[in-house]
Amino acid sequence: MAQSVMWKELTAEDLRAKATANAIVVLPVASMEQHGPHLPVGVDTILCEGVCKAGAERAAGNVPVVVAPTLWCGLAEHHMAFGGTFTFDVPTYRAVLLAFLKSLERHGFCRILIVNGHGGNIAALNAFLPDFARETGVRVLAATYFELAASDIAPLLEDQTGVQHACEVETSLMMVLAPDTVKHDRIGEAFGRRGNGPAGAFRTIPMRFRSFKDVTDSGVNGDARRASRQKGEKLLAVCAEGLANALANEKLWAETGA
DSSP: OOOOOBGGGSOHHHHHHHHHTTOEEEEEEOOOOOBTTTBOTTHHHHHHHHHHHHHHHHHTTTSOEEEOOOBOOOOOGGGGGGSSOOOOOHHHHHHHHHHHHHHHHHTTOOEEEEEEOOGGGHHHHHHHHHHHHHHOSSEEEEEEHHHHTHHHHGGGOSSOSSOOBSSHHHHHHHHHHSGGGOOGGGGGGOBOBOSSOTHHHHOOSSOOOOOGGGTOSSSOBSBGGGOOHHHHHHHHHHHHHHHHHHHHOHHHHHHTTO
């Protein structure tokens, strides 16, 4: 029986061996926020961890890898008006991530891939990378799982070109990874502003803060009515493959000095 790739399922001895083998640590970071009338608030956390597990399992034959416990809280101030949401402020988020990285460093790990599952975290993660390079001795890369597979996701969708919010993509994936949590009787209400993604609604010149409630009454961007389990299985496969390719890409890691 193959050893689990999940940190939380291994012993301290197992993890010491992972560090000795120069394993890449996948650190999933997500959010706990509203996802419309049909999905639970844990969507980003469930999906990010699920993709990380599937991607790491695909890569494990080619590169030593372990998936750290998911950081379930992120930057979600824009969802607070709907309720059900937790959020960090930026300094706290940075401090928590830095503490995680320093813990991994103390245990001997030196290659870390932060895998994000929430659009609201992207700008902060990019901004933190120089700090992490300066304040730790580990090599840190950061990517959002659906961006690693963007070109493969688009052909699978009917009304979208990528991930939006509580949409065709996320609802389809939840039908695979946490099917009992999907309220199928509410999917008929689960649609909202359409476009290439929620970011467009928030990128104004000059920039200003906007609540998600100013953008969509339902809490949904996109159209969950297009979701299906079959589509979710295909989406999970391409997202897992995108992550596995990044983990196994020696050139990518060499370019960071790892």
